[in-house]
Amino acid sequence: EAQVTQNPRYLITVTGKKLTVTCSQNMNHEYMSWYRQDPGLGLRQIYYSMNVEVTDKGDVPEGYKVSRKEKRNFPLILESPSPNQTSLYFCASRVAGPLSDTQYFGPGTRLTVL
């Protein structure tokens, strides 16, 4: 089954404790992206990757890091989480083809930073 998976689905942590949210896709997609969803703001892009070893900032990259060492994986790293990073996070992937192609989203990771 074609899918984007994220782990963990739920995470409660404390300020300053480094964490990683994993994202994996099995569709051989070149493009992967991380979004955060906050009430009243919709989804905002954090980082994206056009292919292996190619990453770039989205609209809200502060406090986040990513890496793309393998095509299927795109982990999101919070080196020193703060309460304002409490949010719902989505990973997405798509082919690097026409702009009309669909992005596929993972199930989401709900992060709470105390």
Next chain:
Amino acid sequence: AQSVTQLGSHVSVSEGALVLLRCNYSSSVPPYLFWYVQYPNQGLQLLLKYTSAATLVKGINGFEAEFKKSETSFHLTKPSAHMSDAAEYFCAVSSNDYKLSFGAGTTVTVRA
């Protein structure tokens, strides 16, 4: 730069009534437009998309949307609401770097 405005953060409809969700966009290039739905505690699922092939686009679950270039709009409709349509709906526009720019979302409540 691309952007999306969804009019109305909450919409309440009676079961069987018309569902109308409004979306206006701005884009410096011909847009590709999408509607996604998010059911409670789930990820985003594509409802439909406009790719310039036809201005009236039909999607899943009886939804459709009409692209109106003169009005820069891509409103979503469903003739008869069902209880299962209760969800949050997002309009999005695709940009040159493959990013999706989302609207703030509209939560639909369906009254019995």
